[in-house]
Amino acid sequence: MTGTIEYFYTHVSPWAYMGHALFIDLAARHGMTVEFRPVNLGGVFDASGxxxxxxRHPVRQSYRLIELQRWRDKRNLPLTIHPRHFPADPTLADCCAxxxxxxxxxxxxxxxxxxxxLWAQEGDLNDRASLEAIATSLGADGARMLADAESAEIKAAYAANQARAIELGVIGSPCYVLQGEPFWGQDRLDLLSDALESRREAYKPV
Structure with missing residues (x-):
């Protein structure tokens, strides 16, 4: 199969972190183009309930902490359950991407x-010097990135990603959308892989 997978995520999502490398590898193995769509979940949550x-209820918050430990071990990734700079506003980091x-x-x-x-080194996603240094270390123009991240064009693109997410029925981060079919959560990567391998038609609500 060749085509496009729309990738909705935010950098404050530990679940997006745990699935990121696996998803990028999966898409590459199947010759798929990834449309990166960093998204503000505020409007997505409002639209989807x-x-x-x-x-969230304390019981749900407690269960989330158990799941983070399970998946940290399953994915064999470094992850701090209570990072020093979480919760955080993801807007700057998402717009930098x-x-x-x-x-x-x-x-x-x-x-x-x-x-x-954020999740392994307990860094601050709103520390501009850190964001610039990370971009520069990858060969990008970190200073230009920071300036562009606050431009009207990038803010409009960020808002458009939220509108697109709502249109497609995205309900959280990460969400991978293949031919209009959403796969919510890094624990759905096996199902996404099955869909890519089978080349089946997309499932739709019935």
Whole structure:
């Protein structure tokens, strides 16, 4: 199969972090183009009935912590359960990824580094010096990235990603959309792989 997978994610999502490298590899193995769509989940939750973490029932918050430990071990990734700079506003980091994308830079590697910066190294996604240094280390123009991230064009692209997510029925991060069919969560990567290998038609709501 050849085609496109729309990849909706935000850098404050530990689940997106745990699935990121596996997804990028999966898409490459199947010759798929990835459309990177960093997204603000606020409007997505509002449209789909989801709840931001701080507003979820304590039982659900506790279960999330158990799942993080399970999947950290399953994926064999370094992950701090309570990073020092979480929760955080993801807007700047997400828009930096969009700026890297606009410039034709290594957005997959940049997002990987941002995930690790927050979830493995307890870094601050709103520290401009860190964001610039990460971009520069990947051969991108970090200063230009930061300037572009706050431009009207990038802000419009970020808003458009949210609107697109709502249109496609995305309900959280990460979500991989193949031929209009959403696969929500890094624990659905096996199902996405099955769909790519079988070349079946997309499932639709019935």
């Amino acid at each position: 989801g709840m931001p973490l701080a507003k 969009l700026a890297i994308l606009k410039a034709g830079g290594p957005v997959a590697d940049f997002s990987d580094r941002l995930f690790r910066h």
